[in-house]
Amino acid sequence: MKPTATDRSIPLEVVTDDGLRLHLWRYPCDGARVGVVLATHAMWANAGYFDRPRGEGFATYLAHRGFDVYVLDFRGHGRSERPATGWTFDDYVRLDLPAALCRIEAESGTAPGQVSWVGHSLGGLVGVAAAGVLPELAPAKLVLVTANIWRNAGVARRAFIEAFDASARLLGHAPILALRLGTDDEPAPYVAQLASWVRTGRFLTADGRASYDDTLSRVRSPVLVVVGGRDVLCRMSEARELAERLGSSERRYLTVSKANGFGFNATHFTFFTSGKATPVWDEMVSFLCRTGTPASAQAGRGE
Numbered sequence: 001m002k003p004t005a006t007d008r009s010i011p012l013e014v015v016t017d018d019g020l021r022l023h024l025w026r027y028p029c030d031g032a033r034v035g036v037v038l039a040t041h042a043m044w045a046n047a048g049y050f051d052r053p054r055g056e057g058f059a060t061y062l063a064h065r066g067f068d069v070y071v072l073d074f075r076g077h078g079r080s081e082r083p084a085t086g087w088t089f090d091d092y093v094r095l096d097l098p099a100a101l102c103r104i105e106a107e108s109g110t111a112p113g114q115v116s117w118v119g120h121s122l123g124g125l126v127g128v129a130a131a132g133v134l135p136e137l138a139p140a141k142l143v144l145v146t147a148n149i150w151r152n153a154g155v156a157r158r159a160f161i162e163a164f165d166a167s168a169r170l171l172g173h174a175p176i177l178a179l180r181l182g183t184d185d186e187p188a189p190y191v192a193q194l195a196s197w198v199r200t201g202r203f204l205t206a207d208g209r210a211s212y213d214d215t216l217s218r219v220r221s222p223v224l225v226v227v228g229g230r231d232v233l234c235r236m237s238e239a240r241e242l243a244e245r246l247g248s249s250e251r252r253y254l255t256v257s258k259a260n261g262f263g264f265n266a267t268h269f270t271f272f273t274s275g276k277a278t279p280v281w282d283e284m285v286s287f288l289c290r291t292g293t294p295a296s297a298q299a300g301r302g303e
Contacts, residue, residue: 034066040123044182046078086187132215148238222250228266229257
């Protein structure tokens with residue numbers, strides 16, 4: 001049944017340990033609550049696409065199915081404050097995500113470890129990194145949508161990341177808005193860290209002294225990995241490589257493509273923006289609720 005087109009979002013404010021104000025939106029559930037979910041967005045974007053069109057998107061859909069849903073704007077994205085001196089991926093991991101979870105647990109009356117996470121691309125990487133270095137934050141369940149590291153990048157990807165890094169160093173930020181690649185620019189320190197992953201094949205901290213790879217095995221939450229049949233930024237082999245570094249005993253894999261019975265071949269964002277995406281959302285709901293077996297567990301659906 002299609003959700004009623006009513007904007008139910010409630011804006012909340014989160015203050016990080018370094019004093020930055022972040023925006024968080026709550027989508028209250030219908031009826032008895034079956035769970036609490038935090039959704040975190042991709043690079044070059046903000047949390048707005050998690051409920052687009054307003055009242056008909058992913059966040060509202062989950063709320064209609066009994067979830068209290070929270071969506072976060074990372075620092076410098078959407079309505080969250082933008083630090084004057086730039087920031088790195090590490091700030092999302094050690095400052096933004098912990099602050100958001102603290103507020104969600106207080107707001108929802110949920111105990112630590114009982115919030116599930118849906119991490120899209122960057123948001124998924126932040127999730128696995130945080131759950132590894134801060135295991136007390138570990139989610140009840142983890143949905144990783146197109147989350148990967150370009151460890152063995154080919155010539156085209158290496159050329160792209162070098163141009164991306166060079167533009168950010170020149171301007172102080174990657175000009176995402178000016179190039180019409182997305183809704184939010186990315187700061188030079190973050191882009192430099194991202195580039196270091198491609199150059200070294202390692203999931204490094206910004207100073208290069210440590211690797212998140214070393215703590216991924218601490219992440220023991222059940223995980224559902226979702227990729228798109230036409231996503232040039234994340235292949236199933238790459239998403240699987242990341243997931244298999246986790247310590248999870250339950251890993252499920254789902255490729256969203258016509259060949260696997262879906263009505264479209266998903267690209268990097270259409271899991272959340274396409275009008276054909278509701279069957280994908282149902283797979284996520286099934287996994288989060290433990291009320292059924294996701295299609296990814298069936299033969300042929302996860303490759």
